[in-house]
Amino acid sequence: MNSKISDFGLARIFEGDQTEVNTKRVVGTYGYMSLEYVIDGHFSMKSDIFSFGVMVLEIVSGKKSRGIEHPDHELNLLGPAWKLWNECRPMELMDTLMENVPASGMLKCIHVGLLCVQNRPEDRPSISSVLFMLDSKNASLPQPKQPEFYTERSFIDTDSSLPQPNYFSCQ
Template sequence: MPPEYVIDGLFSVKSDIFSFGVMVLEIVSGKKNRGFDHPDHDLNLLGHAWKFWNEGRALELADVLIEDVPETEVLRCIQVGLLCVQKRPEDRPLMSAVLFMLDSENPSLPKPKQPGFYMERATSEMDDSSSWNNPFTPTELSVTKLQGR
C-alpha cells in the first residue's frame, strides 16, 4: 500500500503506480516485500533495493533465475521500480511514462528519490514470539454467521 493511503487515507492513480513498483522489485528480486529478510540489515525489500541502488550494487538485487536477462534491462527495471515507489505521489511517473520507460531501448530515466516506507524494522519485531511471523492466533480470529429471521 502506498504511504499516502496508509497515513492519510488518500488514494489516487499514483497509488497504483506505487503498487506496480513494489511488484516490479519483487519480480526482479524473486522476494516478497512483506517479510523480506536479509542477514546484513533489517530493511524491507524497498529499503534493500534503495540501499543497493545507492551503493552501485543494484544488480545484486536480481534473482539468479533471471541471469539470462541483459544487465541493462535488469537495471532499467530496478530503476523504474524505484521511480514508482517514491514517497511523494507527485514524484512517481504516470503509468504511460512507466510503459514508455520499460519499452524503450535507451530512455533517459530520472534519478529515483527515497522510496516510501523505506524503513528498518526493530529487532524486537523480528522476535519469533512476536506477531510478525504468526499474525493470527485462535483467540484473535472470529467468524460471524449471519442468519435471517
C-alpha cells in the same frame, strides 16, 4: 480519466472523472500500498503506480515485499533495493532465475521500480511514462529519491532544485 484503461488495482474504485479519493477504510495488502493511502486514506492513480513498482522489484528480486531480513535492521524489499542502488550494486538484487535476462533490461526494471515507489505521489511517473520508459531503448530516466521504508514517517525531502543525473551513473 477512465480507470478501466489507465491502471490496475484499486484504481477501479474511481467514478467518472475522479483522479483521487479519500477513504476512511483502507483496503489492501501492506507492502504494496502507498504511504499516503495507508496513513491518510488518500488514494490516487499514483497509488497504483506505487504498487506496480513494488511488484516490479519483487519480480526482479524473486523476493516478497515484506519479511526481508537484513543484518542491521528489518526492512521491506524497498530498503535493500534502495541500499543496493545507492551503493552502485543494483544487480545484486537480481534473482538467479533472471541470470539469462540482459543486464541492461534488469537495470532498467530496477530503476523504473524505484521511480514508482517514490514517497510523494507527484514524484512517481504516470503509467504511460512507465510504459514508455520500459519500452524505449533510449529513454532518459530521472534518478529516484530514497523511498520510505514504513519504519517511520519521516518524508525525507530532497532539494529538487539541485541538478539530478538522468541516468544510472555507476558503471
